[in-house]
Amino acid sequence: MQLPRDVVVGPDVIYDLKDVCNDLKLKEGAFIVTGHHTKKIAGDVVYDILNECGYDPVIASSKEASMTEVNKITDLAKEANSRYLIGVGSGKSIDVAKLAATQLDLPFISVPTAASHDGIVSSRASIHDKGKKSSIEVNAPMAVVADTSIIAKAPYRLLAAGCGDIISNYTAVLDWELAHRLRNEPFSEYAAALSRMTAQILMDCPEDIKPELESSVRIVVKALVSSGVAMSIAGSSRPASGSEHMFSHALDMVAPNSALHGEQCGVGTIIMMYLHGGDWKKIKECLEIIGAPTTASELGIEDRYILEALLVAHEIRPERYTILGAGLTPEAAEKVARLTKVIS
Template sequence: MRLTKIAEIPSFVEISESARKKVAQVMELSGLSNTVLLSGRKSYELAGKKIREKIRGSVLDVFFVETASMEEVRKLEFSMAYSDIDSVMGIGGGKVLDVGKVLASELNVPFISIPTVASHDGVASPVASFKEKNRPASLSVNPPAIILADLTILRKSPVRYLRAGFGDLISNITAVRDWELSRDKTGEAYSEVAASMAVMPANLMIKSASLDIQNLKTLEMLVRGLVLSGVSISIAGSSRPASGAEHKFSHALDYLGYGQGLHGEQVGIGAIIMEYLHQKYYGTGDWEAVKDALESVQAPTTAREIGVTKEQVVEALLFARQIRKKRYTILEDINAGRDELELAVEKTGVA
């Protein structure tokens, strides 16, 4: 059994209505004075421009991220060659933060994460998600050193992204079930601390799911849960506490080019199906509670809502076993055929 490695986790996290105002103070306390600011064009207008004004003397340059890819990282590295950089700051959504994490890791400097949407746990995780040749790819990176999650900014983001963040967070429930299953069936190393950190806020969100996810109290709970989820990955040394069969399903949809769902929407639907399978085969879980929670925040619970047919859902479930074959999940354990998977999709009302 492999022991959990010493984890690198954020040194400073602030989740509040005024987190953006702490940028200069936190940089000074961290001894950072030469940062490169990455942002999206909309995010820059929404928040980046004002934040830059607060730390104008410490910003060497501003770059707008166009795509989440290694090509984009290399282009940025070339643009800032020989600059005396001591940090990278990302102000934006997943694309900006993922490129920022990779760039900071390559330059071996701290990354400052300032999310403008809360659509997944990438705000804090040591993982970057890229698409290379239209195929999804996950890269291991250093986690953010500083996270400033400003609820005033996040509250203004499109509500669809907040609902996707809710889906990503509660999918930790089935991810941890799969991790426990692998521990029991294959002897895989397991961290109770990481598992609890991932699943406790997910269960809390299910019990207190609100129709108004933009309510500050609910939003704060969601963001705190996503941050804890990201940190749990650092503690575990892998994405295990936050990625199981429901993520394989989502990756399969991306790989096959099915639908137009956001990552959090896809894993939320995947979590309904996987919770049903865990409940059916092992008597653990409550798939209806997962579905009800998603419905309560008006997140997608059916294939049609993300532009996917029943046949495509089943194809993705079958194909999911070809993704990350070493990651043992409920899909590998029951080795269900097409008929069984079609039944699961029908029983849960996904399609």
């Protein structure tokens, strides 16, 4: 099981990065991967911290989570004789750095600027290749440095999306239990309990999640870390990714303008909870209190793409058995989307 060795969460902890690197015996040879917006917000700060230590860092921006970008970063880091990689930014930058580090068999440090999903800590990377997005098993970050002052200043939409990704653990675990019962799929009680408890903590206090509040960011980051740990224990994303994630991955494929990963997973959780016969109204209410989307129009996605995604979601990962089984009929897809008020 791979777990981060250091997880540092709190205000201004970006300035503890030097101590984290020293603790991990990582000094010279840092390669920083950041995003176009997040370079100014945190990438340059990380560069300056390591430069002042005389660690001679290299910094590069990555525009998308694609295999082309991963290979570009891998080549640049190889040329620079880098000894470790640091992903500074949101999901895209972290995934690119994580996979490049794995390809080079080098340590990786995650410095998220937004708490938008549990990829900030997990041993998975979501990468586009030849028109298809795949979730790839990679080395887990050696350390996670989550500066809650920086994350609190990120657009609130990103934090609300992170909550959707956490709440989706409910239906992911229900799907996993179903696959265990019907298909004898290996199941970890411990990973499932941790994942469910993580979602429960958030569901118990949705009103504590508010814009620009450092305490809200802390709740969400800690939950994302727990979700990542649950996936590491399971050795797969099963505890945090079920039918609701398949729906989100399907939306990424069929909708011309997809929304944020966590936003789509939150809406997917409402629908899949209905199919499981669970309390979908509670999920919807909780997302509404947080200020995360609960309808197609709030996602900025036309109703017809929601229906299309529901019809193909079961094909996304045929080996992962879920409540979607062999797929919904068009009538059933429309019924569930209307009853849950996701489409009108």
